[in-house]
Amino acid sequence: MVGIWDVKHMFESSIIIFLVIGALATTAIYYVNNSDDQQDMMMSTPVMTHNSYNNNVYDSLDGCDLFSGKWVHDKESYPLYKEVECPYIPGEFSCGKYGRTDFIYQQWRWQPHARFVLSSLSSRYLKQLGTTSSHLSYLSSRFNAKEVLERLRGKRVIFIGDSVNRNQWLSMVCMLQSVIPHGLKKMQKVANVLSLFTFKAFEYNVSIDFYWAPLLVESNADHPSNHKRNYRVINIQSIEKHAKNWVNADILVFNSYLWWMTPTIKIMYGSFADSKKHIMVSNHDGYQMVLEKWSDWLATHINHRRTQSYFMSMTATHRRGVDWGKQGNENCLNETHPIIKEYFWESMSDLKMMRILESSLDKLKARGVNVNLVNITQLTQYRKDAHPSIHRLFYSTLKAKQLSNPNGYADCTHWCLPGVPDTWNELLLAYILQRRK
Template identity: 30%
Template sequence: MGTTSPLKQQPHSFTKKLIAWTLYALLPIALLRLYFYPIPLPQSLTDQLPHNDPIIITTSSSSSPQEEERADEIACDYTNGKWVHDKLGPLYNGTSCGTIKDGQNCIIHGRPDLGYMNWRWKPKQCQLPRFDPNSFLQLLQNKHLAFVGDSMARNQLESLLCMLASVSPPDLVYQDGGDNKFRRWNFASHNINVSIYWSPFLVKGLEKSNNGPNYNKLYLDSVDERWAMDMNHIDMFVLSIGHWFLHPAVYFEGDSVLGCHYCPGLNHTEIGFFDVFRKAIKTTLKTIIERRGANANAIDVIVTTFSPSHFEGDWDKAGACPKTKPFKEGEKPLEGMDADMRKIEVEEVEAAKANAKQFAGLRLEALDVTKLSLMRPDGHPGPYMNPFPYANGVTDRVQNDCVHWCLPGPIDTWNEILLEVMKRWKGQSRKGG
């Protein structure tokens, strides 16, 4: 009675052996499955992995050495992608640097929703690394970087200064003109100067005033010498214009009037502003090439493409830019004026590259931010261009800024891409455009 028949253990023993044999058979199958179809990492982890710079994509899948040598390699295309949620947020806030224009300091002005700061641009073809202030400062060491253009140039400049200030606070060493239109900072740690030059047309222009005609005057065959006179002391330009060309204006070449844009009451031909915008870009790049190329001086030129606005109705109506999240991929097409302005800039940069090939020291690039900016209707100050606009209750009419960008905000991405262009240039020899 105390013994157990070996016949009663047999099914249990057989079952154990069967399980073991099954596991041994499945193990190599599982390993092969993982080898050919690896499990993808969660996005939050892939964003934290280190990335090699620059990121290169090959257009050929051939494995033969001969074909691999002939395969064309292209730098990552940052223009196509989507905005993904990001928990880490920006490098700075509204109080950590003193260079943010009041109208773009949305945090200090009481904007209640802060989710607009927690998005990152994710290109389709590669990863866009987070901005590394130390890398930027090292690449720019002993050089002079100048932002030239309108208030969008200033917006991008202030974004850059705030990110760099997180590791090396700059000293303001020069300022002139109303509304801080001409300023220069110095980073003593790396012997770097960063300047802003107000020049909303890049070419010579007379801006409309309260005391004079209600239109601008543009001289399309001459650059604005307020920035061009310092050209020989600048190593890198970031040019950014566009929105001022929508204003009423009369256009000149030499002493001759070419026409105008929205000038009722004047005996001039209405010619719009697209061709004029192209002429201004062309004259600017041609002048830089001629002045710096002829002297065999190295210089880098970035043209930041047109930044779309997001007004929904009247500029002074409550809720003029009410969105609180980015557009999804494909939700908002790039079209109309935004597409036309961007196209002009990209085409003129490519033409200037061809003209600059004879000069080994010139490098040009379009910082193509139009589409990724179009997808961020949530990133503007809106009514928070002024402090606490609803402190006394919500009103039907209120000033809105749906053109510029909150700092921190989407415009920080422009400088992340700028850094990637600089990294790529660092790894190349100067061969012209």
């Protein structure tokens, strides 16, 4: 009987083991296939590219991804300032002044999906800004302009790029200027430097500057106000004309995207006067060539022990309403609420440009130069409601035919102030101040 029981027991045990192994194998196959499916989905969904970035992008904040999240309505915390209280907002971004009467677009807080795994240092930093690890409330009215100015005391911050970077620069000025007494601050164009503008906070010896260089190197779009061009010409060998004005900065904040949205770029070699030596390239090839030139300059001319460098990623341009279910040629005009569909991606955003930038920053990292990518692309995708559209100053009189078609002249590229650029600056400051702890 004992022998029969042992055989029976062994047989039953074998069946159980077989079933367990089978279940484990099935589970493993499921997860492998599911992982493959998820990877395929990520490869086919442009917005997920932020998950493919190397870890160096988030090193300064302990690996936390601040850029995946959602917009939460928060009228108690936002806006961070009032339009009428910031005298530096130009007509292009003064949406309330030029007729916009709905202001809910100012009342949204960006809430990352992730929660901080705080080191003791970042915990102290966040506490100084009045935040906790369970709620990323540093993106709120707890923003402390005096604290930021004190931490930046004696420093020069310079935004370098196009009109969207100018949009962000003016946002930063508005966020900080309200706590500076009258007479201890000044906005001015720098004499003898065509493209340089500066805001001075004398009490703190802080300079917040903007330098117009939409293509980073010398181009036919270098005039800060007279730059409307239907074609692009750049001098690939000439970055020093602009860059000599950046070398003494403590914080560099670059962007360059919108001016590359033409099919081809004319690349000059030598002086602009020598029009014989040139080639025509695609916009993507031109972008890569310029980023290589910019990278070489940054690696050889900047003391990276002193200077922090950042690159703002591309922002959405909500020109095609069909992307979110509108009809015909409709766009951002009359939009009053964000898109709530997670990972929405509008068709005008060029993913290949993002990958070229990402690759360039990875190569710089390999050379020992860390330029943090501030990835604001996804969070801007949702904000079709936050553009000036027709509520802005136009510097030439609109004709009757234009007035009959508001969608045709609505600005869906730039952003109202207060508004979305304030969040970009909160994210940027999270990096800057973490490194200046």
